[in-house]
Structure formats: C-alpha cells, structure tokens
Amino acid sequence: GTEELIRKLHRDQTLSEEEWIQVIDGRTPKAAEYLFRLARQVRHAYYGRDVYIRGLIEFTNFCRNDCFYCGIRRSNPHVRRYRLTEDEILDCCRQSYGLGMRTFVLQGGEDSFFTNQRLTGLIRQIKAAFPDCALTLSVGERSRASYQAFLDAGADRYLLRHETFNAGHYAKLHPAQMSAAHRQACLFDLKSIGFQTGAGFMVGSPFQETRHLAQDMLFLKHLHPHMVGIGPFIPHRDTPFAGEKAGTLELTLYMLGLLRLMLPDVLLPATTALGSICDNGRELGILAGANVVMPNLSPRCHRKDYSLYNNKLDTGAESAEGLSELARRMEQIGYRIAVHRGDWRPCPDQA
Ligand code: 5AD
Numbered sequence: 409g410t411e412e413l414i415r416k417l418h419r420d421q422t423l424s425e426e427e428w429i430q431v432i433d434g435r436t437p438k439a440a441e442y443l444f445r446l447a448r449q450v451r452h453a454y455y456g457r458d459v460y461i462r463g464l465i466e467f468t469n470f471c472r473n474d475c476f477y478c479g480i481r482r483s484n485p486h487v488r489r490y491r492l493t494e495d496e497i498l499d500c501c502r503q504s505y506g507l508g509m510r511t512f513v514l515q516g517g518e519d520s521f522f523t524n525q526r527l528t529g530l531i532r533q534i535k536a537a538f539p540d541c542a543l544t545l546s547v548g549e550r551s552r553a554s555y556q557a558f559l560d561a562g563a564d565r566y567l568l569r570h571e572t573f574n575a576g577h578y579a580k581l582h583p584a585q586m587s588a589a590h591r592q593a594c595l596f597d598l599k600s601i602g603f604q605t606g607a608g609f610m611v612g613s614p615f616q617e618t619r620h621l622a623q624d625m626l627f628l629k630h631l632h633p634h635m636v637g638i639g640p641f642i643p644h645r646d647t648p649f650a651g652e653k654a655g656t657l658e659l660t661l662y663m664l665g666l667l668r669l670m671l672p673d674v675l676l677p678a679t680t681a682l683g684s685i686c687d688n689g690r691e692l693g694i695l696a697g698a699n700v701v702m703p704n705l706s707p708r709c710h711r712k713d714y715s716l717y718n719n720k721l722d723t724g725a726e727s728a729e730g731l732s733e734l735a736r737r738m739e740q741i742g743y744r745i746a747v748h749r750g751d752w753r754p755c756p757d758q759a
Contacts, residue, residue: 409434409439410430410431410434410435410436410439411438411439411442413427413430413431413434414431414439414442414443414446414669417431417666417669417670418446418450418669421629421669421670421671421672422629422670423625423670425619425622425623425626428621428622428625428626429618429619429622431666432618432621432622432659432662432663432666433618435659435662440658440661440662440665443662443665443666443669443696444661444665444695444696444697446665446669447664447665447668447669447696447697448695448697450668450669450672450697451668451697451698451699453672454672454673455699457742457743457744458699458743458744458745458746458750459694459699459700459701459738459743459744459745459746460511460675460699460700460701460746460750461508461509461511461700461701461702461703461731461734461745461746461750462509462511462512462513462544462677462700462701462702462703462750463500463501463504463509463511463512463513463702463703463705464513464515464680464702464703464704464705464706465492465497465500465501465512465513465514465515465705465706466515466516466704466706466710466711466714467491467492467497467514467515467516467706468490468491468492468516468517468519468521468522469487469489469490469516469517469710469713469714470489470491470516470517470519470521471516471517471518471519472517472518472519472520473517473518473548473582473583473586474582474583475571475581475582475583475586476580476581476582476583476614476647476648476649477581477610477613477614477641477643477644477647477649477717478644478647478716478717479644479646479647479715479716479717479718480517480714480715480716481647484646484647486646487646487713487715488713489713490710490713491519491521492706492707492710494529494530494533496707497514497530497534498533498534498537500512500705500706500707501534501537501538501541501705502537503705504703504705505538505541507731508731508745508747509541509703509705510540510541510542510747510748510749510750511541511542511543511544511565511749511750512534512538512541512542512543512544512705513544513545513546513567513702514530514543514544514545514546514547515546515547515567516546516547516548517548518547518548518549519547522547524550524554524557524558527545527547527558527561528557528558528560528561529561531543531545531558531561531562531563532561532562534562535561535562535563540749541749542564542565542749542750542751543562543563543564543565544563544564544565544566544567544604544606545558545563545565545566545567546566546567546568546606548568549568549590549591549594550594552597552601555594555597555598555601555603556601559601559602559603563603564603564604564751565603565604565605565606565634565635566598566603566604566605566606567606567608567635567637568591568594568595568598568605568606568607569606569607569608569609569610569637570588570591570592570595570607570608570609570624570627571588571591571608571609571610571613572588572609572610572613572616572620572624573588573592573609573620573623573624573626573627574588574619574620574623575587575588575589577613577615577616577617577620578591580614580615581613581614581615592627592631595607595631595633596631599631599633604634604635604751604752605631605633605634605635606633606634606635606636606637606675607627607628607631607633607635607636607637608635608636608637608638609621609624609638610638610639610640610641610655610681611638611639611640611641611655611656611659611660611663612640612641612653612654612655612656612659612660613641613655614641614649614652616641621663625666625667625670628667628670628671629670629671632671633671633674634674634675634752635674635675635676635677635700635752636667636671636674636675636676637677637679638660638663638664638667638679639655639660639679639680639681639682640654640655640656640657640659640660640681640682640685641654641655641681641717642654642655642681642684642685642717642718642719642720643717643718644715644716644717644718645718654685655685656685657682657685657686657689657692660682660693661682661692661693661696662696664676664678664693664696664697664698665696665697667697668696668697668698669697673752673753673754674752675699675700675750675752676697676698676699676700677693677698677700677701677702678690678691678692678693678694678698678700678701679693679702680702680704680720680721680726681717681720683721683725683726684717684719684720684721688737690725690737691737691738691740691741694738694741694743695741700750701734701738703725703726703727703730703731703734704721704722704726704727705727706722711723711727725737731745
C-alpha cells in the first residue's frame, strides 16, 4: 500500500514513475501523517530544528514573459510597474541585515533594463557591503555566459523553478516562445557552473495530472538541486487562468514530505504561496519537512504591485518587519530561526 511505498522511498530515496503516481494518488490522512513523521526525522538529522531565513527583495515587476498563470505577465495592463534603484535595494539589505537576515534573494521579472552589466554591478556592491551574506538571484532564463558573469561577480545561489517538467503540460502554461527544454537546460547550466541551484514547481496548476508530478520528482532526482521551491497554484484575476481552481494545501504538504524523503539534504522553503492559502500554512510546511522561510523585504509601497497571484501575503510573519512574529510562530512548533547564511551542506555522516 501507500505506506509501504513511503517506507521504500525513505529507504531508497527513489521510486519509479509508476510508484510515484501510486504514492501520490494513494495518499490518505494516515499515510500523510506517517510521511510527515519520517520527513521530520530526516530533516532533523540533516538540519536539526533550525529554520533558515532568506530576505526576499522583489526588485522589478517588469517582465518580458507572458506566463498564463502569473499576475505580472507582460500583457497584464493593470500592473503598476516598478523598479527599485540600487540605493533602494541596498537599503532593503541594510534594514534586513539588522533583523538577522544573512541571505538576500534578488527576485524579479525578466526585465531587460537589468543588463548583465547592471546586475553584476549590483551584485558586487551588495557583496562588498555585506561580505558575510549570501546572495541569491532569481531573474529567470539567461545565457550560460551571463550566469557565469553573475557567479564571477559574487552571487552564490540561483532560483529558477522548472514549473513543470512535462513538455506538453509546460506548453499549456506558457506561450509558444517558452519551452520546458530551455528552462531545464538553464538549470543544468546553473548547477554546472557552480551555483547553489534551486528548481521547483507549482502544485495544482491547470491541466496538471499526477503523472506530471511524478515526472517532476524524477526530474528533480536527476538534477539533484540544492533547493526546491514548491507552492500551490493560486489564480490571479488578470490572467487567462483567473477562473481555474487553486492547488490545495493538502497536496502541497504531501509533496513537501515526499521531496524531503527523496532529497534528504535539500533546502526546502515553506513558500509564500503556502502561507497565503492557509493562515498557518508555513508552520504546516515546516512540520511536513520544509526548513526555509523567505520573508518579504521589498519596500512596503511596492509590495502590492508584485502580485503573482491574488491575496499574496506581504505583511505579518511574511515580512521583514514581522520577523518576531515569524520567530514566535516557529518557536510554537518547536523550531528556531537561524542567524547565518544557511548554506546547503552535505550531511556529515553521509557515506
Ligand atoms: N500561483 C502560484 N505560484 C505562482 N507563481 C507565479 N504565478 C503563480 C500563481 N498564480 C510562482 C512561479 C514562479 C514563482 C516566482 O512564483 O512558480 O516561478
């Protein structure tokens, strides 16, 4: 049954496509509890009860892409577009450094204003001002040469969700100019040139079948990224998917647990989308095996403009100002926020 497959995953850290489908479709509340217990054991062996924090800076909402699910897609005329200046970005870093953040994530749309030269200049400035901090970029698909330039300038990590592995499914979520193959090639480039690399997918996106999730798991096993970001799809009113159903908390938590068993050492965030569909979504994510949270550091005046989906959390425990609320929430479930870079590391007692 399902619990047997979970045991097998725990033992072998791998399953076949058929088995992935079975373990996902065969889930029950009882199997999920069992999964989460094992996932926590694995998480505690690798990362203890530390929760790693990353300060998320949404520095531009201009985007040349037109992904059907995303609120900041190019053809949404209702977005108030903004770009932070270098000084504003450095201010965000400074404020959040004071709050204990030692990783900054520069996330933005694919904005051609931010040329390689502008971005490498920014990276150098941030790394010079905060030498004890890690810098993560999340600025989409670029050439291998630009990724190399970012790394050479001092960036440490890169997030690029693969969104969905299956090419047919990918094509239903994106316009024809984008492809699953190109996105995956970017991820292999990022990893091979030496970034701590993050991939990931949406749970419950339109047209998603269990087999697609199974293929996401097989792809991630093969890529073996340092980080995996997953969250429920949430519709945005100004997109072609406005009327689609959201992904569920329940399936997202289950996928988090499976990811922890498959990739024991992976950095796994309880994402904003998870916190947005349920008040204690992030806590439940931690209890399902996640070990990272990413509070929002963007200036308050722009937060509403970075609306990837409706009702996106941007205050309280989601925000830098609310770090004490986050700390309290984590302590309530027996975890503590770590004030350091929170790098990926292989398990000390790994063979
Ligand atoms: N619902 C949930 N997640 C979304 N993202 C974009 N739009 C949505 C949405 N409507 C996710 C994508 C992207 C990340 C930054 O946000 O997975 O990679």
